[in-house]
Amino acid sequence: MDVLTDVLNGLELKGWLSSRRELTPRWRVAFLASSDSVFHMLRFGAGYIFVEGEERAIEVGQGDVVFFPRGQAHTICDDPAAPLSYTVPLDHTIGQPYEIFPSAGGRTDQALLCGAFRFEHPGLFPLLHLLPNVIHIPGAHGHMQPAFAAIVNLIASESASPQPGRGAVLSRLAELLVIQMLRVWIEQQDAAATGWLAALRDGPIGGAVGLIHQHPERQWKVEELASAVALSRSAFSARFTQLVGEPPMRYLTRWRMHCATRLLKKDSMPTEEIAERLGYESEGAFRKAFKREVRLTPAQYRRRRSASAAG
The missing domain is CATH 2.60.120.10 (Jelly Rolls)
Structure with a gap:
């Protein structure tokens, strides 16, 4: 991807x-x-x-x-x-x-x-x-x-x-x-690039980031991502954290919330459906994660976007 x-x-x-x-x-x-x-x-x-x-x-x-x-x-x-x-x-x-x-x-x-x-x-x-x-x-x-x-x-x-x-x-x-x-x-940026860009250029870690982006709805575990890119769990976790700047599951959560802000622009899409699309077992779990990352509930986020568009 x-x-x-x-x-x-x-x-x-x-x-x-x-x-x-x-x-x-x-x-x-x-x-x-x-x-x-x-x-x-x-x-x-x-x-x-x-x-x-x-x-x-x-x-x-x-x-x-x-x-x-x-x-x-x-x-x-x-x-x-x-x-x-x-x-x-x-x-x-x-x-x-x-x-x-x-x-x-x-x-x-x-x-x-x-x-x-x-x-x-x-x-x-x-x-x-x-x-x-x-x-x-x-x-x-x-x-x-x-x-x-x-x-x-x-x-x-x-x-x-x-x-x-x-x-x-x-x-x-x-x-x-x-x-x-x-x-x-x-x-x-050249081959000496650091951080997230360096992660994308790293074969195994770039592959794992691509899997997260392609399938944010999957119930990923660290060992699954490690296996998919042919690394041990410990080596993968350390390398991912070093290059990306945060652990794999933390990155997955942030990317899911980024996707959620895009889906919430569609007023006709129920929050329950968004939660399901992003791999959350319940709407409540999704709301809690969204509030923690964005500092707004999904409903508050939608209202703020609507007010901004109207203004």
Whole structure:
């Protein structure tokens, strides 16, 4: 089973473009830490990003996209000696209108596009904790993958023109941008990758993860998974925990809950049926596990999703 495709297909996120900031040369903009993940698209020649907690500046340029999965505070400038222009709080309410901030000098050829994204129940998603503090995807010299570049160019074009429905279009494009970013980052990881990605590349453990994803409803036992990948129980358990970062049964539970959030979107599907599909002997056992992992009952989760969709 293609586990990465399965995981990316099930990714639940909200993305949005919050602002376009047009700039006059010798500028410096400070961005406060955000509870959301943040990204910037750079529409200027050359500059620098200083990230809180990092010693070295990141050199950036025209067309680059920079992601901050943990929303760390950072400063962007075209000249390290430039005085502070202003400070931006990036915490953003979903649905808040997209804004354009013209430059004091009236220039539009240099701009910073700012956006954010929010994962639903990130603790259930096995990839997110592996992401670094900063992901820099250069746009110059044709290094950017064509599919990624196409999304970037669409966002840049849409952000500059006041077309009807612009906010909705930018939100969908931002979500596509994030998914494409994850794909690019995954492809960039080499054989020295650690954690969950390393587990997928390990023959026996990757096989076991695939079995869990393919059949979350099965009453898996550690010895069954070990036997399926031709390892002893103790060797399998130790190797799985070392690579994945948690024991096999804990991973199974989290993946079941991730699947449950997807199934609960189908209002017509009874909770009892969802419990059965995910291998729980009773609806009560499923409700208890869901509440423990998601901090909501299945009914509360459904109501919250309905309210969010209506809003």
